[in-house]
Amino acid sequence: MPKKFQSPGGMHDVFGREYDYFEKIREVVCRNARIYGFEGIETPIMEDKRVFARTVGEQTDIVEKEMYAFKTKGGDDVALRPEGTAPIMRAYIEHSLYTKPQPVKFFYFKPFFRYERSQAGRYRQFWQFGFEVIGKGGPVVDAQIIKLIHNIFKELGVKNVMVEINNMGDEKCREDFHAALKKYLKKESNLLCADCKRRMKKNPLRALDCKKCVKIKENAPQILDYICKKCKEDFKRTLEFLEEVGVPYDLNPFLIRGLDYYTGTVYEFFASGKEEEDEGAPLALGGGGRYDGLSEVLGDEARPATGAAVGVERTILAMKESGFKMEKERPQVFIAQLGDLAKKKSLTLFEEFKNNNIPVSESFAQDSLKSQMARAGKLGATITIIIGKEEAAEDMVILRDMDSGQQEKVQTSETVKEVKKRLKEKKN
């Protein structure tokens, strides 16, 4: 008995309705990205492992336990990309893109890989779209990317999108804050839940984001009191720009991003979907921020940079929750044929429609008219062209209005013209 194969764990086939969602999002993203002056970029699906280890952070879960890393036959350590920013920075440096007019703006829409237990909106192969602006930056750029993503969500019908924003400070001010926070947490450790006590060492910042440890937040040192003048000024201006373009945001002084390369302003997008108080934290749709230090980690000069990425599967979840209706593209015209001569004429006619940019469906592989009509009905065709033996012989076709059932014979040569006319009438 043949064994049935399954797709690898946490990875899915995308087709049918799901594919329609993907295509819709891709279309909206690409169009908006172009308008905002982003160019597309494709980087290899894998990179030298160090590209991620150094940038994302050796201590992060992504690098420590979630990377699909392996040795090639040649002995190179490579990893399937777990995220999109580091590869793009690598490409920027490798191709000396700082010799281009700055900043360089890239967008992408592609799959990423992280080896972890799958869960709602979390897969081992997942898709993200994202934007990166490298070489020249400033608060206005951050605000514009947030606005861009906000627009995309709006166009995709995702309701109740919330932006949470914070400033993590640059490396220097962050260090001061970390020290102060650690000291505080140590002193107040009796307020911490068991989980937070455990993560004290590795990730003390998480305590501030913990739902159980509410009390600890009250007197905790705030990052915003520790960041330097420049960070503070940048942050303030970003917020002003956001107000200018009408993007509502929540200041979240406890927002922390999981990747090491972030500096300064950071933000995450949430869709608050159905409000159910005691449910877990709403799923983050995406996030981003400044990463001015990244280029140096990869061995280049300092380059101001900022970017954001959004999860496609999570966006689809949010679209569905928001009641977004995927309107299926229905064929307007269907060609049904009967007999060999009619089949030949159908092929020619099909090409003629194609040349006129009118999408046409067919089921040439089926011979019985009945099943072809059934197919046309199922697809939702507006007009069906029927070419029977008789019609083929006299060089005519039947146009059938699928709603009213009315039929009319026209010359084969007039078919496209007549169909166009009818479709137009239908629209009005």
Add this chain to the structure above:
RNA sequence: GCGGCCGUAGCUUAACGGUAAAGCACUCGGUUGUGGUCCGAGAGCAUGCGGGUUCAAGUCCCGUCGGUCGCCCCA
């Protein structure tokens, strides 16, 4: 990596420990060449996989793989 729940046809679900069913979907019919309704028929390598208990396992037990939810973390 850890814990809860789940795994029967393409899909949604039945089956007291005793012959594995139904609906939807699919294909074909309901006389010569006409769909979305109706009627009929057909087809389908279905109990995820491997062990165990039992006269007998879809059903109970163990393992494993997958899914799902949560933890961790994150998109």
